[in-house]
Amino acid sequence: MGFFNDLGKKTSEATSKITKETKLKMKINENKGKVSDLYEEIGKKVYEKHVREEEIVIKEELAQECAKLDELCKEIEEARKEILTLNQKKVCSKCYAEIDKEAQFCPKCGERQTAEETVLEKAEEKLEEAEIKPEKEVEAEEIKEKLEEKNNK
Numbered sequence: 001m002g003f004f005n006d007l008g009k010k011t012s013e014a015t016s017k018i019t020k021e022t023k024l025k026m027k028i029n030e031n032k033g034k035v036s037d038l039y040e041e042i043g044k045k046v047y048e049k050h051v052r053e054e055e056i057v058i059k060e061e062l063a064q065e066c067a068k069l070d071e072l073c074k075e076i077e078e079a080r081k082e083i084l085t086l087n088q089k090k091v092c093s094k095c096y097a098e099i100d101k102e103a104q105f106c107p108k109c110g111e112r113q114t115a116e117e118t119v120l121e122k123a124e125e126k127l128e129e130a131e132i133k134p135e136k137e138v139e140a141e142e143i144k145e146k147l148e149e150k151n152n153k
Helices: 002-051 063-086 119-129 134-151
Strands: 089-091 098-100
Touching: 002 063, 063 089, 119 134
Parallel strands: none
Antiparallel strands: 089 098
């Protein structure tokens, strides 16, 4: 019976991952459509100024559209990063190819990859460097053990 439970869990986890990745990709595509619409709107405003032979002041007249573009691009990038994390991937620091998270060299361009410290590793490092009061040593040791346990998973 344990085999079927494990199989069910793995299937459920895989389905959940696929569902989440699909939602993120849909969000990216939706935002790309909005970006295209904003580009078109900006282009129309610029062309209208050109036709009327008016001066184009981007800072004043297009600031709102540019701010929307910035926000959409930020959301797209966050969704891409989340998809990479879901798939245990990262982006090469040189050629921007998708590579395995644990890769030390990019298989496409050969660039050596820098090791990314996880949040848990950073927390553990800070705990090591911290000056701990004698009355808090037991508590600090317990936290350290929990961090090491989570980091090894």
